[in-house]
Amino acid sequence: MSITYPRGFRAGGVSAGLRRNGSPDLGLIVNDGPVRATAGVLTSNRVFAAPVAWCRPVLEAGTAHAVVVNSACANACTGPEGLADSRAEAELVGGLMGCAPEQVLVASTGVIGQRLDMVKITEGIHTAHAALGTGGVVDEATARAIMTTDTVPKTIETQVAGARFGGIAKGAGMLAPQLATMLVFITTDAVATHEELQAALAPAADVTFSRVDSDACMSTNDTVIVLASGASGVALSPEEMRAGLTEVCSGLARQLVADAEGSHHDVLVTVTGATTEKAAVAVAREVSRSNLVKTAIAGNDPNWGRILSSVGCVPVEVAPFDPDQVDVSLNGIVICRGGRIGEDRDLVDMTPREVRIDIDLHAGDATGHIWTNDLTHEYVEENSAYTS
Amino acid sequence: MSITYPRGFRAGGVSAGLRRNGSPDLGLIVNDGPVRATAGVLTSNRVFAAPVAWCRPVLEAGTAHAVVVNSACANACTGPEGLADSRAEAELVGGLMGCAPEQVLVASTGVIGQRLDMVKITEGIHTAHAALGTGGVVDEATARAIMTTDTVPKTIETQVAGARFGGIAKGAGMLAPQLATMLVFITTDAVATHEELQAALAPAADVTFSRVDSDACMSTNDTVIVLASGASGVALSPEEMRAGLTEVCSGLARQLVADAEGSHHDVLVTVTGATTEKAAVAVAREVSRSNLVKTAIAGNDPNWGRILSSVGCVPVEVAPFDPDQVDVSLNGIVICRGGRIGEDRDLVDMTPREVRIDIDLHAGDATGHIWTNDLTHEYVEENSAYTS
Structure with a gap:
């Protein structure tokens, strides 16, 4: 039904x-x-x-x-x-x-x-x-x-x-x-x-x-x-x-x-501590669109440097925050704290299909999220196959 | 030297x-x-x-x-x-x-x-x-x-x-x-x-x-x-x-x-007929960032629908143009004319390393370009390999 x-x-x-x-x-x-x-x-x-x-x-x-x-x-x-x-x-x-x-x-x-x-x-x-x-x-x-x-x-x-x-x-x-x-x-x-x-x-x-x-x-x-x-x-x-x-x-x-084509992971990017919901969604979207973040997740690599780097690409007029205050958690492990190395990345379990990236900007009270997928060989395969 | x-x-x-x-x-x-x-x-x-x-x-x-x-x-x-x-x-x-x-x-x-x-x-x-x-x-x-x-x-x-x-x-x-x-x-x-x-x-x-x-x-x-x-x-x-x-x-x-990692094609996206150089570059950048365009090129697929679709994602306030006027050429063949099917896509030779996408917006006299690469299995491979 x-x-x-x-x-x-x-x-x-x-x-x-x-x-x-x-x-x-x-x-x-x-x-x-x-x-x-x-x-x-x-x-x-x-x-x-x-x-x-x-x-x-x-x-x-x-x-x-x-x-x-x-x-x-x-x-x-x-x-x-x-x-x-x-x-x-x-x-x-x-x-x-x-x-x-x-x-x-x-x-x-x-x-x-x-x-x-x-x-x-x-x-x-x-x-x-x-x-x-x-x-x-x-x-x-x-x-x-x-x-x-x-x-x-x-x-x-x-x-x-x-x-x-x-x-x-x-x-x-x-x-x-x-x-x-x-x-x-x-x-x-x-x-x-x-x-x-x-x-x-x-x-x-x-x-x-x-x-x-x-x-x-x-x-x-x-x-x-x-x-x-x-x-x-x-x-x-x-x-x-x-x-x-x-x-x-x-x-x-x-x-x-x-059911996204070729994906191995469903990725929920949640941004908290933003000045506005719009700013939170903008940061989440930037991270969700980074091919370097998406390929890292395909490789089960808890690569917080790529996540932080994509956060930094959001213009300050879109999302005001201090990069030195940003925390990044991957599947519950705070691998980046205050813009620097946090807990041991080896603690992160990347095997579940659902991957949670939590970014705290420490700039306000607003939150927002984006769902995305990883970027895999299968995605390239399905989308590069000749038309017809 | x-x-x-x-x-x-x-x-x-x-x-x-x-x-x-x-x-x-x-x-x-x-x-x-x-x-x-x-x-x-x-x-x-x-x-x-x-x-x-x-x-x-x-x-x-x-x-x-x-x-x-x-x-x-x-x-x-x-x-x-x-x-x-x-x-x-x-x-x-x-x-x-x-x-x-x-x-x-x-x-x-x-x-x-x-x-x-x-x-x-x-x-x-x-x-x-x-x-x-x-x-x-x-x-x-x-x-x-x-x-x-x-x-x-x-x-x-x-x-x-x-x-x-x-x-x-x-x-x-x-x-x-x-x-x-x-x-x-x-x-x-x-x-x-x-x-x-x-x-x-x-x-x-x-x-x-x-x-x-x-x-x-x-x-x-x-x-x-x-x-x-x-x-x-x-x-x-x-x-x-x-x-x-x-x-x-x-x-x-x-x-x-x-020398971009894992790339098989160097892609020159040139936009002509824009109202301003900034508009032309914005359109070229949107196309160059489309994973669907980049995977199509990796597959030597002259997929003009994906190119036109990415052109359409540029907001009108960034680049004014009429989608029904847009021409798209791939390696010299006008495969999309006036927003519709143009010459036979089978005429396009996608084998050279350098691929030229030419987009004429028919909205002005300004031009702009972006160089990009295709999105290949090798890109995913090199960027999903575990860090360490």
């Missing part, structure tokens, strides 16, 4: 023949209401794909009835023709669902710079529509239909104050060879307006998906969508709605990190 | 026993005048090593007589004790040369978070002082004394209007396991003041060393120093001085890129 765990939703995932191996590659999620409220967060990459361009006004209206999504082709860098393809998908789904094309969200993931095979897409949408249902099997097929190089489907479900939430996700940052994109689809049967959903989703995404920085690459297709059906009859408080969405986003984000 | 090609300089490189393999690891460069003008550029990392802290006021005074440099240990993250060690080196060299400690520059490169072995350093300085001389053998030993994981020494010499210039360098960004640092030492026998040298060095470094971005990691020890002896009696115009230093810096920067 996941996206049809909340009442008022049907879903379907089918193989439209877009992926060569015959795996599911086209999904349809339908909101049967009675409420049909939508919110979303889209990539901030200035080079964004056609489906992202299509979704912007649909999400602003905030009343989508359905989402259609495909893998294998990102429909990115495809010009006006690509946008026409996204519109054609919305028109077809709208026709089948009895709603306007402008009430259908479209998402794609896969190879950049390639047109969609609209013959297969059209057939796939009809098949998916015929297969619409609820329950574990349907949810699994839909979660699989959005996978590219993911090794496992990512799903979640939870309850807050009698309202149900479900979600599926694929990807982690932009990890695969031309197979871009993090896609996340969340459903809830809470009663909510577009504005209430958006107000809860934005901060939820900000402290979860926006703090996953697997390889610092932002995709052309990143899309997070939440649909509310109102079928539970339960209206949540703003705090409850935010709590529910944050729990779903947090759980899916953690699954994305755990 | 290199640093003693300009008249008025002596140098020495010896093995002080700091490196386990017995290679040269301590160098001394002496300016015999009659002029003794100095200028320098130091790392902007807020976590900077003791020798960098020592050099700051010495470079501000601008009248150094000598430089002492060691490899194997960076003397970084070593606190007040580390600074005392750098001072002790300067005092010893000053005593031998008959100048104040404040007229001696100190540089170190190697492992972070480890104290210098001052017994070996002291002995090495005496040996290097006794070995001071001029000519190819001496220069070669000095160039080798600053190497860490460099596979070849980097040297250059040139002439401008009768004044001679020479230089040696090590490293490329921060590439080796805890072996940080780019170190560059340049000599000239032109007649010049500290102010004239600094005015010429800063822009020269800005368009050369500052445009090498091998792995986006900034070291704690980066140091570029130029010494002028005035022994030629030739006073250069500001333009001539800048031309001479730019030629030396450019040549050494190119050698650093060519």
